[in-house]
Amino acid sequence: MPRRQDGPWLDDAAGRLVRPYTVSGGRTRPTAALDLLSLVMATGALPQSHLGPEHALALGLCDGPTSVAEVAAHLRLPAVVTKVLLSDLVDCGALTARAPRFHDTPTDRSLLEAVLDGLRRRL
Numbered sequence: 467m468p469r470r471q472d473g474p475w476l477d478d479a480a481g482r483l484v485r486p487y488t489v490s491g492g493r494t495r496p497t498a499a500l501d502l503l504s505l506v507m508a509t510g511a512l513p514q515s516h517l518g519p520e521h522a523l524a525l526g527l528c529d530g531p532t533s534v535a536e537v538a539a540h541l542r543l544p545a546v547v548t549k550v551l552l553s554d555l556v557d558c559g560a561l562t563a564r565a566p567r568f569h570d571t572p573t574d575r576s577l578l579e580a581v582l583d584g585l586r587r588r589l
Contacts, residue, residue, distance in 0.1 A: 496553030502535040502545060503566035506552050513558040524551050525560055533566075 500506075508528045513521070520541060527537050538548035555561040 493550050496546075496549040498549075498553035498556040498563055499565070500534050500549045500552060500556075500563055501566070502533065502538075504534050505531040505564045505566065506534065506537065506556070506561045507531045507564075509560060509562055511559045513555065513560045515558060517554060517558075521551055521555060524548070525555055528555075528561055531564075 506528050507530060508525055513525075520543070523541060524537055527540050534549060534552060535545065537552065538545045541548060541551075543551075552561060552563070556563050
């Protein structure tokens with residue numbers, strides 16, 4: 467019998483057993499405005515309607531502020547599918563979502579120089 471991986475609906479030999487579009491019910495557009503840097507957090511309210519296992523896994527990842535990108539990585543799902551799942555949870559009141567905060571200066575020269583120095587050291 468194949469050994470299961472730690473993600474939902476995964477099998478070591480076969481990979482993902484359920485297609486991502488099936489997880490989102492074929493939907494490709496979230497109802498809530500989310501981008502990869504949006505922060506989502508559980509409200510403590512339980513969803514009133516039945517949601518799939520991926521919804522439950524996503525909700526479990528959001529005990530504290532968590533980015534959409536981080537949730538997608540943990541679920542091993544494409545970002546658009548993750549956005550649909552998270553927007554379902556926002557719509558039912560189980561999650562809150564906040565747009566990312568950007569500083570007045572979009573680029574900090576000292577930060578960029580530190581990143582560049584780090585990259586040069588690795589080469």
